[in-house]
Amino acid sequence: MKQNNVDVAIFQKAKKGRYYCGDSYFYTETEDVFVCALADGLGSGEFAKESSQIVIDIIKNNIHTTVEQLIKKSNELLTGKRGAVIGILKMDFHSRHYSFSSIGNIGVLTITENGKKKRNIPNTGYLAGYHRPFKVVTDRLEPEMNLIMFSDGVSDNDLSQPFLLNKDVNQVTDAYANHVSGKVRNDDTTLIAIRYEN
Template sequence: MNYKPVKVETAVFQKAKQGQHYCGDSYFYTETDNEYVCALADGLGSGEFARESSEIVIGIIRDNIDATIEQLIKKCNQQLIGKRGAVIGILRIDFKSHQYSFSSIGNIGILTITDNGKKKRNIPNNGYLAGYHRPFKVVTDKLRPMMRFILFSDGVTDKDLSHRFLLNKDVYHVVQTFADYTDGVVRSDDTTLIAIQYQG
């Protein structure tokens, strides 16, 4: 059996809001020969209907991974007409051009971390997807060796993001430490943290 080396390592922590059976956050990631795509969606509110909206978004991205970020966001927006709505973050890493692109709308955040430990938090576009036209921007930048990304929903606080364990180069360690750190903490929002490392 041939082993295909993974160019991007991904680890995920997810927990529903206190008192909720359903988590309103949904995520998806995949790697092909040419690219890596990761998406995180948070349905407005919490519970089963929030989950429905976030799963609609993730399903569209899963079925259209070759589309551009702009096309994906527009498709997701169209499918949320009459639904509760969702916020979204999409990251795409292009192995051939050595660039990454991302866009986030609403309270999905993304943190980039270079190999020397320099962190940069990017500001999302305002609003949410609910079938209405929503202006947004896509940021594209140079991909650096061993670059890391933290994609997170609004259950992750500013205090959480200040901890040094996010700088660890082992994404599984980042997620496990975050799980240990938040164990027993009452969270007022659904919480998802996705740690990503480009191995190039």
């Protein structure tokens, strides 16, 4: 989908033998910002989906707040629920910076036009209503940049594949689908390919 500055394509599959995928995602672009969130409910199946969807609904309704506030608000509403891990990416088109934070095993890989990769290390743990320290990484948006957000079903081997450098995000997700085709899926898997053009 292309609106302004950003292209997005998504690959998602439930773990083997499951109808519900415990991963939920959301993205939106306005004139000022792009926000993308990926949440993975603990465990798998319907209750995992419920927890991840709670987080996504909060983010949908609060896209103009900071990444830090989004995580705190998500954490509060997961009290008494199964819990979830989460990654939130926010681009500010005016300052040309992005902010990212993740708790648990949601990762982001940034790839600049010259092919330089940088992987952000997530904060440990998960959201379940308890106070949890976390950090937010802020960095400069570079023209022609790819950002890959992924859940724990995506392996290190998957992240080393040259197709992640493709300028067309649909080709990235198509190539990923071919790459993992036929492999047994032990985890819910979501890979979100994002391209910042400006």
